[in-house]
Amino acid sequence: MRRVWQRGRFGEGLAGFSFMAPTMIVMGVFTVLPIAYAIFLSFHKVRILGEFDLRFIGGRNFWRMLADERVWIALQNTFEYVVIVVPTQTILALGLALILNSSIRGKHWFRIIFFLPTVTASAVLTLIFMWIYNSNGLLNNILAGFGLPTYNWIGDPSVALKSIMIMNIWSTAPLYMIVYLAALQDIPKSLYEAAKIDGASALDQFFNITLPFLKPVTFFIVVIGIIGTFQLFDQSYIFSAGSGGPNNSTLTVVLLIYQYAFKSLDMGYAAALALMLAAVIMLVTVIQRTIFKEEKLH
Amino acid sequence: MQKFGWVKLLLYLILIGYAIATFIPFAWALSASFKTLPEISSGNINFIPKDFTLENYKNIFTQEPLFGRWLFNSVFVAVCVTALNLLFNSMAGYALARIRFPGNQLFFFVILAVLMIPGQITLIPSYLILKNLGWLNSYQGLIVPTAVNATFIFMMRQFFVNFPKELEEAAAMDGLNRWETFVQIVLPLAKPALAAQAIFIFMGAWNNFLTPLLILSDKEMFTLPLGLNTFKGEYISYWNYIMAASMVLTLPALAIYAFFNRYFIQSVTFTGGK
Numbered sequence: 422m423r424r425v426w427q428r429g430r431f432g433e434g435l436a437g438f439s440f441m442a443p444t445m446i447v448m449g450v451f452t453v454l455p456i457a458y459a460i461f462l463s464f465h466k467v468r469i470l471g472e473f474d475l476r477f478i479g480g481r482n483f484w485r486m487l488a489d490e491r492v493w494i495a496l497q498n499t500f501e502y503v504v505i506v507v508p509t510q511t512i513l514a515l516g517l518a519l520i521l522n523s524s525i526r527g528k529h530w531f532r533i534i535f536f537l538p539t540v541t542a543s544a545v546l547t548l549i550f551m552w553i554y555n556s557n558g559l560l561n562n563i564l565a566g567f568g569l570p571t572y573n574w575i576g577d578p579s580v581a582l583k584s585i586m587i588m589n590i591w592s593t594a595p596l597y598m599i600v601y602l603a604a605l606q607d608i609p610k611s612l613y614e615a616a617k618i619d620g621a622s623a624l625d626q627f628f629n630i631t632l633p634f635l636k637p638v639t640f641f642i643v644v645i646g647i648i649g650t651f652q653l654f655d656q657s658y659i660f661s662a663g664s665g666g667p668n669n670s671t672l673t674v675v676l677l678i679y680q681y682a683f684k685s686l687d688m689g690y691a692a693a694l695a696l697m698l699a700a701v702i703m704l705v706t707v708i709q710r711t712i713f714k715e716e717k718l719h
Numbered sequence: 720m721q722k723f724g725w726v727k728l729l730l731y732l733i734l735i736g737y738a739i740a741t742f743i744p745f746a747w748a749l750s751a752s753f754k755t756l757p758e759i760s761s762g763n764i765n766f767i768p769k770d771f772t773l774e775n776y777k778n779i780f781t782q783e784p785l786f787g788r789w790l791f792n793s794v795f796v797a798v799c800v801t802a803l804n805l806l807f808n809s810m811a812g813y814a815l816a817r818i819r820f821p822g823n824q825l826f827f828f829v830i831l832a833v834l835m836i837p838g839q840i841t842l843i844p845s846y847l848i849l850k851n852l853g854w855l856n857s858y859q860g861l862i863v864p865t866a867v868n869a870t871f872i873f874m875m876r877q878f879f880v881n882f883p884k885e886l887e888e889a890a891a892m893d894g895l896n897r898w899e900t901f902v903q904i905v906l907p908l909a910k911p912a913l914a915a916q917a918i919f920i921f922m923g924a925w926n927n928f929l930t931p932l933l934i935l936s937d938k939e940m941f942t943l944p945l946g947l948n949t950f951k952g953e954y955i956s957y958w959n960y961i962m963a964a965s966m967v968l969t970l971p972a973l974a975i976y977a978f979f980n981r982y983f984i985q986s987v988t989f990t991g992g993k
Binding site: 436659 | 730734748751810814833840841842843844845866872925933952980
């Protein structure tokens with residue numbers, strides 16, 4: 422049998438490379454090369470109008486960020502967005518999954534409805550919400566009907582980012598709910614039965630069995646959630662017609678990168694900003710990993 | 720027992736409340752797409768249109784003659800991207816899981832590294848590379864860079880690692896080579912994993928906004944999400960048109976979801992931390 426499989430190392434190697442070839446080419450040209458190129462660009466002043474021109478300027482693009490007010494605004498907006506959206510959507514997802522996992526009828530239908538936002542394009546969701554958020558729109562009408570205060574959801578700088586937060590929590594929580602639901606079903610039933618015999622209450626069971634079991638999934642959900650929220654773009658772009666307004670209140674880091682790269686055509690600086698964002702995301706992920714690991718030791 | 724009943728009632732109320740909150744925006748958008756402009760602007764909360772009309776759907780195709788083209792572009796790009804990903808990701812995943820060739824470990828490491836790196840880094844360089852290739856405003860510019868996907872290569876590798884070896888060994892005994900084994904034996908048995916992948920890749924390509932925004936400036940080449948955004952800019956308060964156009968963009972994705980619903984849930988589990 423071995424003889425049949427190993428028609429010589431050479432054949433095996435050739436097969437391996439031929440299977441990998443498309444991936445190697447596409448990833449090489451459109452992922453690996455661009456990463457190196459991005460680092461290269463970030464140390465240059467790039468001119469793309471007329472003749473393509475590069476001028477080495479050392480770390481000046483990076484120093485420039487420190488004094489760039491809009492960078493700080495974008496970072497602050499993005500952080501605020503991450504800090505509110507990630508915990509809220511994670512807890513909401515867990516809550517919904519726990520309820521759906523109990524002996525409830527019609528699970529299937531609830532799941533189908535909850536999942537509608539996940540399969541809808543962000544562009545469509547944003548437009549639907551902009552219409553609902555309209556000053557004369559559905560949401561304000563409902564709020565007024567209950568005698569609650571109404572807001573200028575899109576035009577008021579102190580509210581606009583929160584409007585996007587609400588929309589995105591609403592649209593992403595169900596995806597993570599499904600992930601939690603799958604993890605909940607993997608917890609061995611015998612654990613709960615044993616706990617019941619020992620006289621553990623439902624609350625004890627939740628904290629001593631369910632939560633520890635969900636830890637790896639939660640880690641996954643929070644990491645993906647953080648990466649996703651740091652990359653907020655479509656919604657801000659459509660909400661503000663690309664400006665990040667009103668008054669920079671929906672300006673995110675990715676939107677800022679877009680503006681510098683494709684509106685001001687300042688690609689070197691934009692590349693430096695993209696590297697900064699990547700560094701922030703990776704740093705947060707690493708910090709989070711150590712926190713999760715440490716807790717495991719206790 | 721009495722208490723238990725109350726708890727259950729509360730749980731149902733929460734679920735139904737959340738289901739309503741999820742459903743209302745869609746219902747409201749759908750109803751607007753069948754309303755006339757005066758009815759839209761009146762600001763009344765009625766989900767059933769007073770003057771039911773199909774004019775909006777007709778108008779978006781006649782007043783925006785490119786709408787049909789955008790629809791075609793979106794379908795074409797999404798289908799090509801999905802087909803290429805299914806083939807290439809499976810090939811790479813299979814090679815990484817099964818074939819011992821020099822650099823196997825290195826490639827796997829590179830794929831893992833790519834998974835960790837946020838996509839924004841590659842935006843600007845990719846744009847410049849596409850520009851150099853003369854691929855801006857082209858189908859290949861939209862399709863080729865996304866023809867493979869590190870996440871799903873990783874997923875396929877995990878799938879093939881757990882795949883029973885005996886079948887392939889039997890195929891080898893029958894004198895099939897690697898390629899024949901892959902196409903005739905392995906791929907047909909990987910259907911669930913492929914279906915899961917197909918849904919996610921299709922949805923991703925269909926809904927993508929950022930990449931088309933960067934590389935397309937020619938209106939004829941726009942995909943639907945981009946067209947929708949332009950459309951919104953042109954018909955700023957014609958929400959009945961905008962909602963009708965939104966529904967056109969949503970329905971194909973919904974149809975696919977309804978069709979693959981079972982696989983969809985499975986696929987989330989697949990990718991979800993396993």
